[in-house]
Amino acid sequence: MKRSRRSKPFARLEWHGRREPAYRPASLQLDTEAYPKGALTSSDFSGQLILGDNLTVMTALLTEWEGQIDLIYVDPPFLTGKAYSTRIGRGEDSRRPSEWQTVSGYQDTWRDGAEYLDMLYPRLDIMRRLLSPSGTIYLHLDWHASAYARVLMDEIFGPNRLLNEIVWIYHGPSPIRRAFKRKHDTILVYTKSKDYNFNADAVRVAYDPSTVKTFSSSPKAGFGKVPDLERGKVPEDWWYFPVVARLHKERTGYPTQKPEALIERIILASSNPGDIVADFFCGSGTTAVVASRLGRQWIACDSSPLAIHTTYRRLLLENLDHPFTSWRSEEGTRSQGVKPLVTVSQSGSLVQVALEDIQSENPEGEPFPANINIWEVDWEFDGDIFRSRSQAVRSWREDEIGTHLKHTYQQPGDYTLGVRAFDNQGLVGLITHQITLPT
Numbered sequence: 001m002k003r004s005r006r007s008k009p010f011a012r013l014e015w016h017g018r019r020e021p022a023y024r025p026a027s028l029q030l031d032t033e034a035y036p037k038g039a040l041t042s043s044d045f046s047g048q049l050i051l052g053d054n055l056t057v058m059t060a061l062l063t064e065w066e067g068q069i070d071l072i073y074v075d076p077p078f079l080t081g082k083a084y085s086t087r088i089g090r091g092e093d094s095r096r097p098s099e100w101q102t103v104s105g106y107q108d109t110w111r112d113g114a115e116y117l118d119m120l121y122p123r124l125d126i127m128r129r130l131l132s133p134s135g136t137i138y139l140h141l142d143w144h145a146s147a148y149a150r151v152l153m154d155e156i157f158g159p160n161r162l163l164n165e166i167v168w169i170y171h172g173p174s175p176i177r178r179a180f181k182r183k184h185d186t187i188l189v190y191t192k193s194k195d196y197n198f199n200a201d202a203v204r205v206a207y208d209p210s211t212v213k214t215f216s217s218s219p220k221a222g223f224g225k226v227p228d229l230e231r232g233k234v235p236e237d238w239w240y241f242p243v244v245a246r247l248h249k250e251r252t253g254y255p256t257q258k259p260e261a262l263i264e265r266i267i268l269a270s271s272n273p274g275d276i277v278a279d280f281f282c283g284s285g286t287t288a289v290v291a292s293r294l295g296r297q298w299i300a301c302d303s304s305p306l307a308i309h310t311t312y313r314r315l316l317l318e319n320l321d322h323p324f325t326s327w328r329s330e331e332g333t334r335s336q337g338v339k340p341l342v343t344v345s346q347s348g349s350l351v352q353v354a355l356e357d358i359q360s361e362n363p364e365g366e367p368f369p370a371n372i373n374i375w376e377v378d379w380e381f382d383g384d385i386f387r388s389r390s391q392a393v394r395s396w397r398e399d400e401i402g403t404h405l406k407h408t409y410q411q412p413g414d415y416t417l418g419v420r421a422f423d424n425q426g427l428v429g430l431i432t433h434q435i436t437l438p439t
């Protein structure tokens with residue numbers, strides 16, 4: 001494919017202490033292979049979930065993925081100055097936030113705007129390097145930083161690579177009384193070249209009932225162009241989707257979670273089945289889950305262990321037959337602090353593990369088993385990579401979680417079982433157990 005030349009930006013953003021991006025070599029470590037639904041043989045991984053600062057992670061990815069990623073959607077911190085918490089309780093009254101059970105979520109607090117731009121600039125620059133020649137990036141922000149980001153993106157991608165400025169509108173309560181309520185976000189869409197992928201037919205929507213009525217009664221209406229009412233229209237660049245609210249099935253409790261319908265439109269428009277879709281600020285994993293559902297390969301990264309835990313849980317709950325891997329960068333450490341207590345029983349080649357309780361470092365927690373989010377077994381643990389073959393996962397609003405997992409071995413011999421559990425704050429712990437299956 002011919003690479004089109006980037007046009008020169010007519011403006012350049014300066015901020016205090018601006019430096020050109022510099023990258024230190026980095027590597028990633030594989031720590032988990034997850035096989036939802038117990039698929040035993042497939043090594044056809046559909047996605048990679050990565051814990052770590054995304055600058056380190058993207059630098060490490062360059063070796064394999066430079067120029068390979070078809071679509072990037074990112075929803076970074078917005079420069080709001082807030083610290084967000086994650087809701088981990090169930091069934092609480094939305095109107096009484098003081099009673100919610102929460103843990104810390106992520107920080108969107110900065111010394112000043114310059115510190116924020118120092119964070120954003122090198123990351124956007126490296127995202128461009130990762131994009132394929134026909135790739136597209138969607139950068140999701142709001143009024144706090146989108147104007148600055150627009151100038152930066154013009155510089156990095158070229159002003160003529162701006163494909164759209166999407167406005168996502170929504171409604172909801174607001175404490176504002178002396179201004180209009182701020183109820184839209186801005187999504188800047190840039191392509192790497194002029195030969196980009198855009199699937200208009202995949203995102204068509206029905207015409208407005210008033211348009212249908214007008215043209216049905218008078219085909220000569222309008223300005224000479226008769227719309228194909230059956231086929232529908234390509235959406236305008238302003239989109240309405242409701243925000244993810246407490247009663248929505250997709251709600252995870254992770255702060256600032258974006259609606260699946262919004263991400264679905266983006267993935268359908270700008271990627272094809274089998275393409276690679278990446279989200280380097282993945283939060284609760286909306287992009288990974290929707291990409292997986294739509295048959296795309298995906299890469300999802302976050303620096304918060306709780307975000308990675310939420311995404312992992314969400315992918316398992318999705319119950320798709322798509323194995324995926326989980327990685328961490330050198331600085332990305334999981335939050336340890338849980339010990340699963342199990343009994344193991346054998347009957348011939350059938351082995352059953354029963355989870356009896358957990359010891360958790362969390363001082364306050366719900367009683368067992370409501371304090372467990374996930375527990376899982378690697379039936380042939382090698383002491384290094386955890387291969388999650390069987391899982392019990394608590395869904396978002398349930399107290400119950402399965403407490404028994406079983407497996408039938410094909411060969412006699414000595415085996416090490418790895419049993420791993422995550423509590424309801426995302427703390428993790430692993431124990432091992434030896435068994436011998438007689439001939």
Ligand SMILES: C[S@@+](CC[C@H](N)C(=O)[O-])C[C@H]1O[C@@H](n2cnc3c(N)ncnc32)[C@H](O)[C@@H]1O
Pocket residue numbers: 052053054055075076077105106107254255256257258259280281282283284285286287301302303304307
């Ligand atoms: C706005 S939230 C993303 C929400 C997500 N779109 C969703 O639907 O759940 C931003 C996320 O960026 C993560 N984050 C912030 N700085 C990061 C960094 N340097 N590297 C990786 N993740 C980062 C935060 O932990 C947070 O989860």
